[in-house]
Each structure stands twice: as structure tokens, then as C-alpha cells.
Amino acid sequence: MNALAVMFRREMRLAMRQSADSLMVIAFFVIAVVLFPFGVGPEPNMLARIGPGVIWVAALLAAMLSMERMFLGDYEDGSLELLVLSPVALELAVMIKVLVHWLTTGLPLICAAPLLFVMMNVPTEIWPVLLLTLLLGTPVLSLIGSVGAALILGARRGGVLLSLLVLPLVIPVLIFAVGAGDAVLYGDGAKANLMLLGGVFLGALALTPWATAQAIREAVA
Amino acid sequence: MFGVGLPCPRTGFPSLNPSDTLLYRFRVIFGDLMAVFSGHDIECIRGDRLVLKNTGFSLSSGHALLLKGANGAGKSTLLRLMAGLMRPVSGRITWDGTDIADDPADHNQRLVYIGHADAVKPALSVLENVSFWADLSGPGGMPVADALQAFGIAHLADLPARYLSAGQRRRVNLTRMLTSGAALWLLDEPTTALDADTAAALSTLIGAHLKTGGMAVISTHSDLGLTSAETLLLGASNSAAA
Numbered sequence: 054m055n056a057l058a059v060m061f062r063r064e065m066r067l068a069m070r071q072s073a074d075s076l077m078v079i080a081f082f083v084i085a086v087v088l089f090p091f092g093v094g095p096e097p098n099m100l101a102r103i104g105p106g107v108i109w110v111a112a113l114l115a116a117m118l119s120m121e122r123m124f125l126g127d128y129e130d131g132s133l134e135l136l137v138l139s140p141v142a143l144e145l146a147v148m149i150k151v152l153v154h155w156l157t158t159g160l161p162l163i164c165a166a167p168l169l170f171v172m173m174n175v176p177t178e179i180w181p182v183l184l185l186t187l188l189l190g191t192p193v194l195s196l197i198g199s200v201g202a203a204l205i206l207g208a209r210r211g212g213v214l215l216s217l218l219v220l221p222l223v224i225p226v227l228i229f230a231v232g233a234g235d236a237v238l239y240g241d242g243a244k245a246n247l248m249l250l251g252g253v254f255l256g257a258l259a260l261t262p263w264a265t266a267q268a269i270r271e272a273v274a
Numbered sequence: 275m276f277g278v279g280l281p282c283p284r285t286g287f288p289s290l291n292p293s294d295t296l297l298y299r300f301r302v303i304f305g306d307l308m309a310v311f312s313g314h315d316i317e318c319i320r321g322d323r324l325v326l327k328n329t330g331f332s333l334s335s336g337h338a339l340l341l342k343g344a345n346g347a348g349k350s351t352l353l354r355l356m357a358g359l360m361r362p363v364s365g366r367i368t369w370d371g372t373d374i375a376d377d378p379a380d381h382n383q384r385l386v387y388i389g390h391a392d393a394v395k396p397a398l399s400v401l402e403n404v405s406f407w408a409d410l411s412g413p414g415g416m417p418v419a420d421a422l423q424a425f426g427i428a429h430l431a432d433l434p435a436r437y438l439s440a441g442q443r444r445r446v447n448l449t450r451m452l453t454s455g456a457a458l459w460l461l462d463e464p465t466t467a468l469d470a471d472t473a474a475a476l477s478t479l480i481g482a483h484l485k486t487g488g489m490a491v492i493s494t495h496s497d498l499g500l501t502s503a504e505t506l507l508l509g510a511s512n513s514a515a516a
Binding site: 055056059060063066067070071126129130131132134135137138139140141142273274 | 354357358359360361379382383385387389390391392393394395397398402406407409410411412450
């Protein structure tokens with residue numbers, strides 16, 4: 054347990070010292086969403102209609118930007134093979150990495166989202182449920198992203214490959230998250246969508262650390 | 275220089291804590307330190323090329339094995355096999371008769387591996403870098419301050435690692451073998467980028483480690499002055515015992 058705390062502290066410290074990475078992800082998120090009113094026109098009802106979907110897609114792409122770096126730095130400087138050889142179970146080490154990735158990208162994305170809700174004229178009655186979908190969905194992005202980030206180690210043009218690997222896998226998250234917002238607007242209640250989203254999160258939490266750890270072992274072999 | 279205590283036999287450094295010595299004797303008496311690390315008929319393929327074939331070695335507590343051979347002869351590959359980072363295509367690597375692949379976690383506890391990459395984070399200070407690996411491997415090794423002293427980088431402790439030279443980064447990496455307290459040292463060309471004085475200090479540290487029942491496998495092109503070490507020449511089918 055102590056070793057995990059040590060790892061968490063180090064990862065957080067590294068993330069804090071390189072906080073520009075996080076800021077860039079947020080900046081990308083905001084700019085990507087801001088482009089839409091210019092592209093489709095500033096008609097308020099139209100923006101309200103597409104707002105939740107646009108914000109979610111932008112969050113997805115923004116999270117994708119930082120995923121490549123999740124293990125790449127450690128892989129390049131040799132830390133990753135030492136982590137494989139450390140007494141800490143690699144699956145737990147992976148979960149620490151994912152947690153820190155979420156804290157430094159997913160959480161800031163959630164914090165920036167209300168600003169974009171205003172910008173996209175998203176009806177206030179679905180704000181809470183959209184924030185909830187982000188809270189349940191962004192950890193899934195980090196978890197599934199970790200598998201992709203481990204698989205691309207050693208590959209050329211890893212970032213593009215990562216998007217091709219991960220984006221199809223997170224389509225369910227997008228569907229249930231945007232569906233939850235729509236369900237509230239149409240008076241159906243978001244419970245079903247949120248429970249499915251929660252199920253996706255728990256499934257990813259249970260499965261992806263093993264896959265990621267195995268991919269890392271292959272990468273350093 | 276330290277008035278108190280006997281030299282710590284694990285590390286050869288004067289210890290302020292005489293119980294280090296007691297702990298060591300305790301471990302010898304109960305057989306913890308007497309171990310045999312060996313490999314038989316190892317074959318390994320890297321990128322469609324048979325790098326190692328019919329390779330074997332045997333190493334017991336208190337001994338060192340030097341891996342020699344031309345570039346590409348498989349020295350690093352053998353060290354990575356010994357560390358358990360890779361698995362041989364055929365053959366076995368055992369610790370006291372148990373295949374290391376059967377319990378990787380156990381094997382990880384007793385080894386420290388120093389590869390080509392220095393695993394130094396530029397954004398962290400020297401002390402933070404060294405402390406992280408020391409804390410991660412748990413108690414049992416040399417205190418971080420002593421390890422920094424041993425490699426002459428104590429004065430750099432608070433410097434961000436991005437300002438270090440190649441040799442200084444290597445020294446930071448080498449501190450891990452002292453702070454881990456592991457019995458088996460796997461060193462892949464440890465003297466790369468080191469100056470002559472530090473290389474000599476490294477030899478002394480390895481010698482002290484062996485005296486206290488440790489083991490070391492070292493791939494090297496330079497002479498480390500380890501007179502009692504056996505040599506395994508790679509590149510031809512070969513085996514050695516130490």
C-alpha cells in the first residue's frame with residue numbers, strides 16, 4: 054500500500070511539474086467546441102440541439118491528445134521496465150497511472166465543461182446529468198486509453214494509431230452519455246443511460262488494468 | 275570517518291547502526307543468503323535471429339559473473355532474461371532450483387537491474403529520483419543519503435535532473451543497486467559514461483556486495499578489477515560456472 058502511495062505521489066508530482074500538458078488539453082477542448090458556432094451558425098436552438106454531443110466528442114478528442122504520453126515517457130527513459138521489475142504488482146501500478154491521468158485531464162475537462170454548456174446554450178435542466186455522464190465517462194476514456202497507450206509503445210506514429218485503436222471502443226460511452234441528456238429533455242429520466250454508463254465504467258475498471266499490464270510486459274520484453 | 279558502528283557487511287560502508295551487522299549474520303545463519311542462480315541450455319531469438327544458444331551459467335552467493343563478447347553477442351539479452359523481462363525460447367533460469375518464471379514477484383524482490391537507459395526523470399530533482407526507487411523497493415537497503423554519498427552526488431541532491439551530465443545521470447541510476455538491498459545485481463555495462471574514479475568506486479562497491487554474500491552479473495568491455503569473477507564469453511555456444 055505504501056509503495057502505491059509512493060507511486061501516486063511521484064506521478065502527481067511529475068504531472069504538476071509538467072502542468073502545461075494538462076492546460077493544453079483543456080485549451081484544445083474549449084477551442085474545439087468554440088469552432089462549432091462558427092461552423093454551423095449561431096442559431097441558439099440549433100446549438101442547444103447539438104451542444105451535448107459536440108461537447109462530448111470534443112472531450113473525447115481532447116482526452117485522446119494526452120493518452121499517448123501515459124506510458125511513453127517511462128518507456129523511453131527505461132523507467133517502465135523498472136516498474137515491471139518492481140515489487141508493486143504491475144496491474145496496480147497501471148491503475149495509479151490511470152488515476153493520475155484522469156485527475157490531470159478528465160477532472161479538468163469536467164471543470165471546464167459548464168463554461169461550454171453556456172457557450173452552446175445547453176438547457177440548464179440537463180447540466181447536472183451531463184456533468185454526471187462526464188464524471189462516469191471520462192474515467193472510462195482513461196482506462197480504455199491506457200490499453201491503447203500500452204499497445205502503441207515502440208510503434209511509429211503511435212498517436213494516430215492510438216486514436217484508431219481507442220476511438221471505436223469508446224463509442225458506447227458517447228451513445229449513453231449523450232442519450233442521458235436527451236432522455237431528460239424528453240422526460241424519460243436518465244437512469245437507464247446512467248446505469249449503462251456506470252456498467253461500462255465498472256467493466257473497464259475490472260478488465261483494462263490486466264490488458265494494459267500485459268501489453269506493457271510485451272513492450273519491454 | 276563514522277565513529278560509531280562496524281562497517282556494514284551488506285554494503286561495505288561504515289554503518290551508524292550496528293544492527294545491520296546482526297541482521298546480516300542472522301540472514302547467513304538461516305540460509306537466506308546462500309543461494310544458487312543458474313541457467314541451462316538457454317536459447318533466445320530476437321528479431322528472427324538466434325542470439326543465444328546452448329548458453330548456461332551457474333552463480334552462487336558471493337560470486338560475480340562477467341559477460342563478455344562482441345557487440346550483439348547477446349550480453350544485454352542474457353541480462354534481460356536473468357531479470358525476467360524476457361523469457362527464453364527454451365532452457366531454464368532457476369534460483370535455488372525454482373524457475374524464475376514460476377514466481378516473478380519473488381524474483382523481482384531479490385534483483386536490481388541496471389540497463390542502458392538511466393530511468394532518470396528530468397523534471398524531478400536528484401533526491402526525488404533516487405528516493406522514489408528506494409521507497410518503491412521498500413526498506414532493507416542503504417539509506418538514500420549514504421547512497422548519494424557513495425557515488426559522490428550528494429551535493430547535487432536538490433538539482434533538477436535535467437541539468438545532469440550523462441555520467442551524473444548514470445550515477446543516479448547506479449544508486450538503485452545500493453538502496454534496493456537486493457541480493458542479485460544485474461548490471462549492463464555499468465561503467466558507461468563514468469569517470470575513472472567512479473568506476474573504481476563502483477568496483478569497490480561490487481566487491482563489498484560480493485563479500486557479504488551478494489551476487490552480481492555484469493556485462494562489460496572494461497576491466498573492473500574483480501579478480502575472483504568468472505567470465506562467460508558469449509557469441510559462441512558456451513557455459514560458465516562461478
